[in-house]
Amino acid sequence: MTSNAAEAWLRRWDAQQERYVADREERFTVLCDIVETAVQDVAGPVIIDLGCGPGSLAARLCDRLPHATITGIDSDPLLLGLARAHYTGITWVDADLSAREWLAEVPPVIHAAVSTTALHWLDNDQLAALYRTLSGLMAPGGVFINGDHIKVGDERLDKLAEVIRHRRAARVGVQDNEDWTAWWDAANSSPELSALVQARTERKLKTASHNENTLTITGQADALRAAGFDHVAPLWQVGDDHVLVAIKS
Numbered sequence: 020m021t022s023n024a025a026e027a028w029l030r031r032w033d034a035q036q037e038r039y040v041a042d043r044e045e046r047f048t049v050l051c052d053i054v055e056t057a058v059q060d061v062a063g064p065v066i067i068d069l070g071c072g073p074g075s076l077a078a079r080l081c082d083r084l085p086h087a088t089i090t091g092i093d094s095d096p097l098l099l100g101l102a103r104a105h106y107t108g109i110t111w112v113d114a115d116l117s118a119r120e121w122l123a124e125v126p127p128v129i130h131a132a133v134s135t136t137a138l139h140w141l142d143n144d145q146l147a148a149l150y151r152t153l154s155g156l157m158a159p160g161g162v163f164i165n166g167d168h169i170k171v172g173d174e175r176l177d178k179l180a181e182v183i184r185h186r187r188a189a190r191v192g193v194q195d196n197e198d199w200t201a202w203w204d205a206a207n208s209s210p211e212l213s214a215l216v217q218a219r220t221e222r223k224l225k226t227a228s229h230n231e232n233t234l235t236i237t238g239q240a241d242a243l244r245a246a247g248f249d250h251v252a253p254l255w256q257v258g259d260d261h262v263l264v265a266i267k268s
């Protein structure tokens with residue numbers, strides 16, 4: 020596939036994701052600001068993007084920090100195929116974050132780990148194990164940042180957060196963007212993506228078990244502290260859309 024053909028799918032992916040995350044670009048900018056600040060004294064920062072999909076965040080980090088070594092990790096061959104076809108200067112790793120094989124594919128010490136709209140796919144135990152692994156990889160001062168929809172754990176407040184999410188989407192004008200199912204239907208029937216579709220079909224991803232994680236924002240923060248991170252708090256929020264930050268001393 021050509022870089023231009025991939026780019027059209029990537030733009031379409033971004034618009035589709037914005038239907039669910041109206042402030043996605045702002046959230047990316049906040050994440051980049053935090054990473055940039057955390058690694059400002061590091062000559063060659065090493066950054067990993069967990070559940071990178073087609074590379075939207077990794078690419079924005081690469082633009083912001085062209086001297087960084089950036090690795091995007093995902094288990095979806097189609098989304099990784101789009102990233103590989105369009106973005107240069109980033110290493111793309113095809114691996115399952117609920118296992119440990121990806122560790123062999125990243126440098127032994129990292130300065131930042133980021134993730135957006137992805138880690139809710141891991142169950143609570145898998146996420147806690149991932150946080151312990153990340154803590155072990157982090158250089159002193161290293162930062163982990165998770166941008167995702169995370170409940171606060173109070174039924175009434177979580178319902179209000181949903182209202183905020185939908186009203187925000189309407190104000191931004193993204194509520195009628197192409198949805199997840201329509202994007203995948205289009206990708207699955209596209210002749211130019213047929214090889215990637217076949218690779219994805221053979222992979223048998225467990226897409227049916229989407230949103231397995233039940234940790235609240237407090238639960239995630241506790242899991243990060245238990246994993247060895249010292250400074251943990253959400254630093255940006257719109258409704259249930261959080262940017263949770265954890266720094267390792």
Ligand SMILES: C[S@@+](CC[C@H](N)C(=O)[O-])C[C@H]1O[C@@H](n2cnc3c(N)ncnc32)[C@H](O)[C@@H]1O
Pocket residue numbers: 036069070071072073074075076092093094095098114115116117134135136137138140141
């Ligand atoms: C909604 S997409 C978000 C992608 C990207 N971070 C973004 O913000 O556009 C969720 C991503 O998580 C990935 N993912 C889910 N579970 C995974 C796992 N166990 N290992 C690796 N990637 C996973 C999916 O393949 C998908 O690319």
